[in-house]
Amino acid sequence: MARTRILQSRIRAMNRRTTWTRFHLPRWQGWPKWSTGSSILGPLAEVTGYDKVWLGRQVDDPEQAAIIILWASAEALRNFQASPACAEFLEDLPDNGIVSGGLFQRLSLNDADNMSTTVSPTASRFPSLHWHYSDRKELEVEGRVTLTAFLVPYTGGSDLEQIRFSIVKAFKGFVPADCEDLRPPPPLSRDSIPFGGQWPGLVAFLPKPDGLVWAWTDTGDNEQWQPPEQTVATEENGSGQMVVYQFRLWNGLYGATRQREEASARNPLAKESWETVVSNVIPPATAWEQERWDIQVAPSYLSPLIDEEEEEEPL
Numbered sequence: 277m278a279r280t281r282i283l284q285s286r287i288r289a290m291n292r293r294t295t296w297t298r299f300h301l302p303r304w305q306g307w308p309k310w311s312t313g314s315s316i317l318g319p320l321a322e323v324t325g326y327d328k329v330w331l332g333r334q335v336d337d338p339e340q341a342a343i344i345i346l347w348a349s350a351e352a353l354r355n356f357q358a359s360p361a362c363a364e365f366l367e368d369l370p371d372n373g374i375v376s377g378g379l380f381q382r383l384s385l386n387d388a389d390n391m392s393t394t395v396s397p398t399a400s401r402f403p404s405l406h407w408h409y410s411d412r413k414e415l416e417v418e419g420r421v422t423l424t425a426f427l428v429p430y431t432g433g434s435d436l437e438q439i440r441f442s443i444v445k446a447f448k449g450f451v452p453a454d455c456e457d458l459r460p461p462p463p464l465s466r467d468s469i470p471f472g473g474q475w476p477g478l479v480a481f482l483p484k485p486d487g488l489v490w491a492w493t494d495t496g497d498n499e500q501w502q503p504p505e506q507t508v509a510t511e512e513n514g515s516g517q518m519v520v521y522q523f524r525l526w527n528g529l530y531g532a533t534r535q536r537e538e539a540s541a542r543n544p545l546a547k548e549s550w551e552t553v554v555s556n557v558i559p560p561a562t563a564w565e566q567e568r569w570d571i572q573v574a575p576s577y578l579s580p581l582i583d584e585e586e587e588e589e590p591l
Contacts, residue, residue, distance in 0.1 A: 291349040292327070294414060294491070295402040299369035301341035307331060308343070310368050316575060318368060319361040320345070325352025328573065330418055335541075335568035343369065344571065346414060350404065357398050366401055405521065408440060408490035417489055418571040420526040420534040426554065427563040430518035439559060443520055444490055446557045452546035454539070458532045460487075487532055489523040517562065541568060 301308065310318030317329060327346045334340040347353045356362050407414045430439060451458050526537040540546045554564050 292407060292414065293347045293350050293353055294405045294407070295345045295347065295353060296332075296405065297343045297345075297366075297369060297401050298374050299341055299343070299371055300339055300374060301333070303338050308368050310364075312364055319364040323356055323359070323361050325349070325355060328415065330571050330573050332421075332569045332571040335420075335570055340374065342569075344417075353402065353404060357402060362398060366398070369401075371401070403493065405491040405493065408444065408492065413489045414491075416525065416527070417523050418527075418573055420537050421569045421571055422524040422526070422537065422566065423569055424522045424524070424550075424564060424566045426520045426522070426557065426561040427517050428520055428557065428561050429516070429559045431516040439518075440490075440492065440520075442558050444488075447488060447522070447553060450549075450553045452540045452543070453549035454543055454545060455532070455536060458487075458530050458536065460530055487525045487527070487529055489525065491521045491523070493519050493521075537568070 299308070307316055308318065312319060313321055315321035320326070320329065325348050327348055329346075330344040332342040332344055347356075426443065428439065428443065430436065449459065526532045526534055550566070554561050
């Protein structure tokens, strides 16, 4: 029974999707002004199927904002998109003045000219992310965040997981230049436990969190996205590509504070170190872009998270 509950918990986590709806928000305005309802979440207050809501602002252009929603499943997202609440939600999120690089169009307004498939206007406002082997880290993407997008070759087939693990492996142990002291400590070894000392438990030997969270465009498994400058259709040349997203959290863990992120953003050596590690990605990244975000959780939301850790009974 315990194994079944653990499996069900893992399945729920893997089914989660996150949408990133960009819009224009004046600097002086804390949250969107909704034309319906009194809740800070507006039309979302009457919606079911989501777990958590955040508001993000770009650090370098604070009027570029995003409502970020963690959905229980892709089906819950589709149900919302088909509901009247979705139209009300988008009506109060103006998309004028939204600017993003080519790779971030998956996290902004999709341009049909840049997609190998047609995307409906509603769906284009809700680009969906699928988290890499979800272990609840998607719940922690808040505070100061460095968001990096990579464009990598992918033509479909069974090698998708291998590609994903290869990309994640390229960043193992990486921190930007002048941030070497922010690396997590290595896990304990059995030799480091004094003879006769208290056994620390298996968790002591596990790798420490590295502040990185990975995600992939939800449609990346089935669609090949092309940047604006690519004029030859994927179907013709067989060179499909996929967008990968990395979230580096500056949440104070191991000293990775907002102040350290700001210093790193000004350091040209840090940019060089990013270029170096990206050059080691296999398959090679054909393009990459980076944005800096401040993300805060909504003061209240109607669908509180279920503490899945409490659900997992010991074996």
